[in-house]
Structures are given as C-alpha cells and as structure tokens.
Amino acid sequence: MNKELLPLGCFHIPLYKRFHFYLGIGAMLFLLFAVFLVSSYSSFLVLFPIALIVMYIIMLIGSNLYTVYFH
Structure with missing residues (x-):
C-alpha cells in the first residue's frame, strides 16, 4: 500500500x-x-x-495486515 493512500499519522510495519x-x-x-x-x-x-508457497503468500499479504497508528 502506498504511503499517500494511508491516513495521516499511520503507516504499515512489514x-x-x-x-x-x-x-x-x-x-x-x-x-x-x-x-x-x-x-x-x-x-x-x-x-x-506447499509450505514454501504458504510462506510466500504470508510474506506477500502480511505487510498489509498490520497498521500502526500514532496520535
């Protein structure tokens, strides 16, 4: 996800x-x-x-699952 599309004060931790x-x-x-x-x-x-494919999918989508908010 691009930084420009995130709300102000939020960013993703991979x-x-x-x-x-x-x-x-x-x-x-x-x-x-x-x-x-x-x-x-x-x-x-x-x-x-199969396990390698699962780990690859986790690595691809994982960075979009966690958003940290700073207020």
Missing part, C-alpha cells in the same frame, strides 16, 4: 520486521523436519513446496 513472523517460519520448518522424520521421502517432497 511482517518480516516482526518477531512472530520468524517464530512462525521456525515452527513451520520444525514441523516439516518432524514430518520428514516420520514419513516417506515422497510425501515430504509434496509437503515442502
């Missing part, structure tokens, strides 16, 4: 600058590792690209 974003990525990678340990290699090859 999701990648927040701690919970990296915590979520770490949790997803941990779950992928756990799935890899208990499943066959072929199912891991299916789950890994």
Whole structure:
C-alpha cells in the first residue's frame, strides 16, 4: 500500500520486521523436519513446496495486515 493512500499519522510495519513472523517460519520448518522424520521421502517432497508457497503468500499479504497508528 502506498504511503499517500494511508491516513495521516499511520503507516504499515512489514511482517518480516516482526518477531512472530520468524517464530512462525521456525515452527513451520520444525514441523516439516518432524514430518520428514516420520514419513516417506515422497510425501515430504509434496509437503515442502506447499509450505514454501504458504510462506510466500504470508510474506506477500502480511505487510498489509498490520497498521500502526500514532496520535
């Protein structure tokens, strides 16, 4: 979103600058590792690209989800 379209005194903090974003990525990678340990290699090859696509979508729309207001 452009800064010109935001109300005066508001701006977006991108999701990648927040701690919970990296915590979520770490949790997803941990779950992928756990799935890899208990499943066959072929199912891991299916789950890994899906998880990467989900993380990419979160990175694309995430910066538009958080607005910080300063008064």
